[in-house]
Structures are given as C-alpha cells and as structure tokens.
Amino acid sequence: MGLTGKMTPYKNGFGPFPADIFHIPFPMENHGVSEDDSLAALKSLFKIDVDPERVAAIIIEPVQGEGGFYIASPQFLQTLRAICNVHGIILIVDEIQTGFARTGKTFAIEHAGIEPDLITVAKSLAGGFPLSGVIGKSEIMDAPAPGGLGGTYGGSPISCAAALGVLDVLAAENLNSKANLIGEKIVTRLTTIAARNDVPPIGEIRNLGAMIAFELMTGTNSAKPDAHMAKTLCATAADNGLILLSCGIYGNTIRILVPLTASFEIIEEGLDLLEASLVQCASSRVAA
Ligand SMILES: Cc1ncc(COP(=O)(O)O)c(C=O)c1O
Missing domain, CATH: 3.90.1150.10 (Aspartate Aminotransferase, domain 1)
Incomplete structure (x- = not known):
C-alpha cells in the first residue's frame, strides 16, 4: 500500500505508511508528462529529498497497471538501469500485470533489453490460482536466512502445478x-x-x-x-x-x-x- 501510486481507492483512510517511499510521475505524454519530465523529477528528488546513495531500490511497472496502462519506453527503462548502476540502487520491475506473455514477451522488461535485479510476479503466473513470487539475482534472493521469508500460502502445491502448466501452455500455444x-x-x-x-x-x-x-x-x-x-x-x-x-x-x-x-x-x-x-x-x- 505504501508503494502504490494511486491514492483512490487504495490509500484513502488507511495509514500510516512506511516513510522514505517517494513517487515520481510516470511518463504519460498525452497528459503532459514527458520522459524528460519524469527523469527531471527523479533528479530533483535526489537533490531535495533523498541522497541517491541511500536509496535501496527503484521500482517500476514497465507498463503501468492500475495507473493507466502507460508504457515506459525501452530508453526510459535503460536510463533508470544506468542511474541504478551509478548509485548502487537495485532495480525492481513489477511484472504482476505485464508478466507471462501479456506484452508479447515472457516479461515486459525484455522489450528494453536490460536486466533488473528483482522481478515481482503473480496473476498470470498460475493462470488464476493464488501464487505470487519474486525472481532475482542470487545475492539478493539468498540474503534472508532459510525460512526467513515465509507465509501461509507459500509453495501451495496445486498453485505450483498450475504455474508449471502455464509455462507449458505459454510455449505450446506460442x-x-x-x-x-x-x-x-x-x-x-x-x-x-x-x-x-x-x-x-x-x-x-x-x-x-x-x-x-x-x-x-x-x-x-x-x-x-x-x-x-x-x-x-x-x-x-x-x-x-x-x-x-x-x-x-x-x-x-x-x-x-x-x-x-x-x-x-x-x-x-x-x-x-x-x-x-x-x-x-x-x-x-x-x-x-
Ligand atoms: C502491478 C501490480 N503490482 C502489485 C499488485 C499487488 O499484488 P499482490 O496482490 O500480489 O500483493 C497488483 C495487484 O494486485 C498489481 O496489479
């Protein structure tokens, strides 16, 4: 809830939210926000609110879901990757709506030809069965102790079987x-x-x-x-x-x-x- 950039209906009346989560405007040319505007907002955030060396992660949906299906261009995502590299920031792409062939690639980030550090997945992952996951570089994924990240529904066998079925259908039906x-x-x-x-x-x-x-x-x-x-x-x-x-x-x-x-x-x-x-x-x- 802290991460979502949509106030209504997700945040109104809820709170408090974790501190130190900042939002910058997503590029939407037809509503007057160019990619340069978004990058300028990030630059100014780094000058005004938060030292980039202290930033743990930048998280972005390659195509916004709830936010309105605005599409981040390959160049924009490449620029974010470069900014992350300069400051040692982790790049997380949220592929919960875009993942598993929805955008014509298994993951939408493939359109940009860059490698994120973490990808969040859910929804199409198991064809509607309740399953979500995080895919990431081993040094990040292995950081928590074994069992350090758990939950009631983790590793549901039926959902995992459904997810394997999704991968088969994705390939078989192209x-x-x-x-x-x-x-x-x-x-x-x-x-x-x-x-x-x-x-x-x-x-x-x-x-x-x-x-x-x-x-x-x-x-x-x-x-x-x-x-x-x-x-x-x-x-x-x-x-x-x-x-x-x-x-x-x-x-x-x-x-x-x-x-x-x-x-x-x-x-x-x-x-x-x-x-x-x-x-x-x-x-x-x-x-x-
Ligand atoms: C893009 C995106 N990210 C995150 C979420 C939240 O995911 P979860 O319900 O697995 O926490 C949603 C919607 O549920 C979503 O559409």
Missing part, C-alpha cells in the same frame, strides 16, 4: 505471438470504433502486445479525461454481459486484458458488445 496478434486485432478494431461519430470521444489508444487501453475524453480533441463516461461505460457493458475495468489516475482509461488463450471468435464477440455499449452510452448522453 502465447507471445498470440499476444501481439490480439493486440493488433483489438487496436485496429478500437481505431475503427473511435472514428465513429456516434460513440463517446475516445482519446489515445495504446498497447504493448495484449495489454491494451483506450481513454475516454470529454470532447473530440479534448485533453480533459472523462471519468464519468468510463464509469457509465463499465456499467452499461456489464448490463450487456461484458465485464470491463477502468484504470488510470484520471479514472478515464478502459483496460482490455483478454485471456491470451481466448479464441478470436470470443474476442470479436466481446468487441461487438463493447462497440454496442459505447453507442448506447453516447445516445443516452444525447437523450439526457
């Missing part, structure tokens, strides 16, 4: 390529939908493999996020039989994370429901 194909198909369809004049204004559509999102805006060419429309769309789609999830610090982003094993027929069916729901939302707004 899910990295499938993720790229899913991404291309969905983005093409979203682009066609966004061009209609009877749907709510859609801003940026972005994806890395099958990690896909689009933003709802208050008007065509408007830079103002429409969180209310995102809520309305999720409710309308649910009524129509399609579960959608919003995300983003502005609450206006719809994320699409279809199972990588889904058939293209099912994906098309979902997109048909999405399109119909968008048209319905726009017409009810006109009627209101």
